[in-house]
Amino acid sequence: MHFKGKADIKDRMSNIKSKIYILGLSCFYHDSAACLIGDGKIVAAAQEERFSRKKHDPGFPKNAISYCLDEASIKSEHLDYVVFYDKPILTFERLLLSYLSVAPKGLRSWLKSMPSWLGQKIHVPKIIQKEIGYKGEVLFTEHHEAHAASTFYPSPFDQAAFLTCDGVGEWATASYGFGSGKDINLLKELHFPDSVGLLYSAFTYFTGFKVNSGEYKLMGLAPYGTPVYKDIILKELIDVKTDGSIRLNLSYFDFIGGLRMTSKRFERLFGGPPRKPETNIGQREMDIAASIQSVTEEIVLKMANHVYKETKLDRLCLAGGVALNCVANGRLLTEGPFNSIWIQPAAGDAGGALGAALSVWHRYLGKDRLSSEKKDSQQGSYLGPQYANSHVKEFLQKKQYSYHQLEKNNRASTIAGQIADGKIVGYLAGRMEFGPRALGARSILGDPRREDTQSKMNLKIKYRESFRPFAPTVLEEKASEYFEIDRASPYMLLVTNVRKEKCLSQSPHDGLSMLERLKIKRSDIPAVTHLDYSARIQTVNRNDKPDYYDVIAEFERLTGCPLVVNTSFNVRGEPIVCTPEDAYRCFMRTEMDVLVMEDFILYKEEQPLWEKTKEWRDEIILD
């Protein structure tokens, strides 16, 4: 036991006082999160779902806040400012006016939304005070201001244009402008109901996926289809202006007055009712996915071209849910006017917590930026909790689970050897990622060269739809040998093509089912090559994540292949694991072969019998 002397305490207290702490919060819509900055540096950021174990948890982020305060060893009374990422009164006004514009039709949806408004959203300062005992001032940023700040301030650019694009925040659905030093200048906004995010979500709903969570699946489905509905979408559903702004034909949508996204008229246009969730995905859904994906990419490209024309800046920062569409991002990089693009890894509303906090520091308090032109200040997005070896060991011993301790000289080679043997490895190491992507801190790893890795991971480990592709993590210096990319992609937000020389020519696969097409080997790295020869890549370098880099470097030494499959450490519908306990549970519930937690390795066959709660999958609501 180590008792801290008075000097230690005094030292810690003086540290506390010498820093200005700002807590940013996003909650009550979807993806609640908290972020703490100390003197402008990001100290910690995490989504509430990782602690509460409820995917996209919209509730007050009590656990995430408590983690952030712990990380800085402070209490809520040491906070100088708390800031909320949205102005609830403006959102309330939008809901009220939208309802009045269609009344009495929208009464049911209006009544449905009211309890959460009267109970929570318009009482944010009181809730903050009650939940965490903070008595100081609560500030509010506008929603798209928070998105813009979340991407410009941590970016490595001193000056850059920004574009934010999402479903809706208050009134805005997209915005653009430019940042310069500590200033952010908004030039224009696009307003509700004209929204690229809502348009994409309407198609997500119509193809049988969950809104605000299944958008990724729609994007993954797109390469299976042909964009046969593209012209219809452009002719009937939306009017796309030359500046990329859009006008929705509201007779096809039902999100203002109804409880659904699309109207009967929409159904007639696309040949019948929406696909029921969990039923077969047909050619219609694949073609719709291809069509709306192509339309979205064109809108994003048009918007970006316009932003470039207006700002004359050759760097762009992106945020908002639409910025998670990595296929559109990849096209923007190759076909768009900008030399360089930086995308906030937590581009959705969770990132609003980070943007709001940074906005207070730079815009409200007028403090200068810390980031340099060389490197962003996102710290690899490894901003969440970490569990020391001592903690992991204590957990394993207490539970009497079988484990082996790895040493510095054999850690990477042992893990890489397992992957090369075709084993699927759960990997928990270092601080948890902030944002929806697993970047090697909470990941499941596999061998990209094996044809069966994709179906094994999808069906036996993730329990998810088999059409969904996996992403590779590749050593940064080797990325261009395998992929058509000439820059780093540390946050897995860009889709690029697998190099032609790594691809295998294919005979036409007309008439084959989706699963049959999936089984055709497309490249030397089939597990990460999507149907259209694309891959959503993450690059890793030794400075940012040495433990993970070393594993892949060893895998290359063993196999000649400088990349691994990297998918998030969870099963379908479950948030990504946070603690060693979450990781072990996921390891034992699935057919994962090996679990690595910091410097410990666990083999499935050595584990004590796992008491299967037979309905454990019922606890998880499918996403």
Ligand SMILES: [Fe+2]
């Ligand atoms: Fe948003």
